[in-house]
Amino acid sequence: MTAPLRIALAGLGTVGAGVIRLLEANGDIIAARAGRALQVVAVCARDRTKDRGIDLSPYAWEDDMTALAARDDVDAVVELVGGSDGPALALARNALNSGKQVVTANKAMIAHHGMELAALAEGKGVALKYEAAVAGGIPVIKGLGEGAAANRIDGIYGILNGTCNYILSQMESTGADFGDVLKDAQDLGYAEADPAFDIEGVDAAHKLAILAALAFGTQLDFAAVDISGITKIRAADIAQADALGYVIRLIGVADCEDKGGERFLFQRVQPYLVSKQHPLASVDGPTNAVVAECNFAGRLLFEGAGAGDGPTASAVVADLIDIARDRVAPPFSLPVSALQSAAPADPGHRVSRAYMRFVVADRPGVLAEITAAMRDAGVSIESMIQHGHPEEGGDVLVAIVSHEGPESAVSAALDLLDGSPSLSEPPLVMRLLG
Ligand SMILES: NC(=O)c1ccc[n+]([C@@H]2O[C@H](COP(=O)([O-])OP(=O)(O)OC[C@H]3O[C@@H](n4cnc5c(N)ncnc54)[C@H](OP(=O)(O)O)[C@@H]3O)[C@@H](O)[C@H]2O)c1
Known part of the structure; x- marks a missing residue:
């Protein structure tokens, strides 16, 4: 078997502690499948004294997270701290710049800085992997x-x-x-x-x-x-x-x-x-x-x-196994330079059925006002239901389901009703799926 993959782990909370537990419990299976052992070398969290229910004595402790990226005895850095910017981002940048492989569960960081980090990883020929960032344990x-x-x-x-x-x-x-x-x-x-x-x-x-x-x-x-x-x-x-x-x-x-x-x-x-x-x-x-x-x-x-220590740790370790097998692909499947820019689509021409819920004052003419707005905007009503206790003098809920039509028509109807004293709060719109 080749030399172990040496890992530094930043963050020992729900997911970080889960990763340690998983590596301890399934170490043999993982080493057999990866072709080499996955060995945690160093760890970091905020509070060294916190009882995490795991034995941290085999691992070096770093107080400063970014020091993990500089260690010579580390091949892969696992970021399980969280936050789109701040220490997590600094660690990811430092680790990639130092030529270390990076694994993260941090969707906020990837959503905001994924392009920059992927370009950095590609430039250095290392992996940036984030399976755990989307839908926890689901691959x-x-x-x-x-x-x-x-x-x-x-x-x-x-x-x-x-x-x-x-x-x-x-x-x-x-x-x-x-x-x-x-x-x-x-x-x-x-x-x-x-x-x-x-x-x-x-x-x-x-x-x-x-x-x-x-x-x-x-x-x-x-x-x-x-x-x-x-x-x-x-x-x-x-x-x-x-x-x-x-x-x-x-x-x-x-x-x-x-x-x-x-x-x-x-x-x-x-x-x-x-x-x-x-x-x-x-x-x-x-x-x-x-x-x-x-x-x-x-x-x-x-x-x-989609979450939890076990499932999320499973996804993190799957990424580490890929790295141990030397499988380094572009983080977004294509090189960053080949990813196309796309303009945000205008939803107006999308066709859907809509559920619109209005909270209205209980007085005559309110329903007529709503249905007139639908008619004028070209929204065809499939059903309309009124809920509430008008006899108690409170607000009444009116729910309308439209026939299939362009979303722009629903928006136009709501624009016509905007500011109407008949509505006690802004309408809620939901589309129908399936
Ligand atoms: N929890 C889930 O089910 C789940 C699922 C999918 C993805 N994720 C993602 O996984 C990441 C970690 O989530 P989590 O639930 O494990 O978070 P968590 O339980 O809050 O753990 C965060 C860890 O980071 C450490 N930390 C925070 N700031 C630090 C700093 N400045 N320096 C050093 N260590 C620091 C904390 O140290 P202390 O323990 O000493 O305070 C803690 O160990 C997040 O990006 C999250 O979005 C979580």
């Missing part, structure tokens, strides 16, 4: 970059945030409102104390931007993702969707269109009404799932645990 980066490498990928979409999926499926099964379920999710450890990145859709958008670059051979463009989260969804929306034969899921959707010699990239993270017949409807709890529409392989569905 979707490898699946797209290698398994589906022979295909043109026409579209990619999926459930990319386990926290949101847990909250939505709990709202569905308990009938509880968003705020109550979020609190339970935090108590159970399914949501962070500061859940903003998850529930506002930013985390899913990081992953979607990475998948889009890989799937379509385009430059990463996180800034162009159209993002809305799940905070405005009410128990009544879930009940309404259920009555129509749908569940609500936060979905990331991306596709890329060639028009007049130019490429247009569509990227959106938004709650969708997903038909109960669609494979994504049965993805419950903190599970993630990604669908890739391939021109020869057909529809590929990747599903599994």
Whole structure:
């Protein structure tokens, strides 16, 4: 067997400690498959005295993370600290500049700086691998970059945030409102104390931007993702969707269109009404799932645990095994110089059915005002349902489902209603999938 792959590990939290545990538990299997041992040499975290339930005595401790990148006895640096910038980015840059292979689970860093880091890695002839950054334990980066490498990928979409999926499926099964379920999710450890990145859709958008670059051979463009989260969804929306034969899921959707010699990239993270017949409807709890529409392989569905120490460590170590086997491919499948730039696609001409929910004052003429706006904008109404207790004098929920039509018509209708004193809050719009 050849010399071990010598590893420095930055970050010993959920994922970092998971990696140590996995390497200890499966070291023999991993060495046999990789053709050599994976040996952790040095580690770093903030607090040396913290009990992490793992024995750190075999490893050198560095107080300064960037010192890991300078060590002569290290071949690969694993960044499991987090944050798009700051120490994680400094470590990744230093490590690549020093000719070290880099593995990370950091979707925020890759979404914001993936092009720069990939170019650096290619220039140095080393690997930059990030399987764990997208959908935790699901091998979707490898699946797209290698398994589906022979295909043109026409579209990619999926459930990319386990926290949101847990909250939505709990709202569905308990009938509880968003705020109550979020609190339970935090108590159970399914949501962070500061859940903003998850529930506002930013985390899913990081992953979607990475998948889009890989799937379509385009430059990463996180800034162009159209993002809305799940905070405005009410128990009544879930009940309404259920009555129509749908569940609500936060979905990331991306596709890329060639028009007049130019490429247009569509990227959106938004709650969708997903038909109960669609494979994504049965993805419950903190599970993630990604669908890739391939021109020869057909529809590929990747599903599994999107987070957690075990699944995420599994993806990190899979990347290390690739490195140990000397498999160094461009991080985004194509060299960075070959990734095409794509303009953000105008969603206006996309055709979909829309669910629009209005919270309105209970007084005569309000429904007529809404339906007139739909008529004037050319939105054809398929069904309209009113919820609430007008006799109690409170707000009333009006849900409209449109026939299939251009998204620009729905936007025009909402523009007509913008500022109307009849609406107690801005309308919520969700598209229908399947
Ligand atoms: N958790 C998951 O299920 C999951 C899934 C997929 C991807 N990820 C990604 O994996 C990465 C790590 O996530 P995690 O959940 O393991 O985070 P975590 O539990 O918060 O662990 C972060 C680790 O980084 C260390 N750290 C933070 N700032 C540091 C600094 N300035 N210098 C040295 N060490 C520092 C912390 O040290 P102390 O322990 O001493 O405080 C801690 O060990 C993130 O990019 C995350 O997005 C996580």
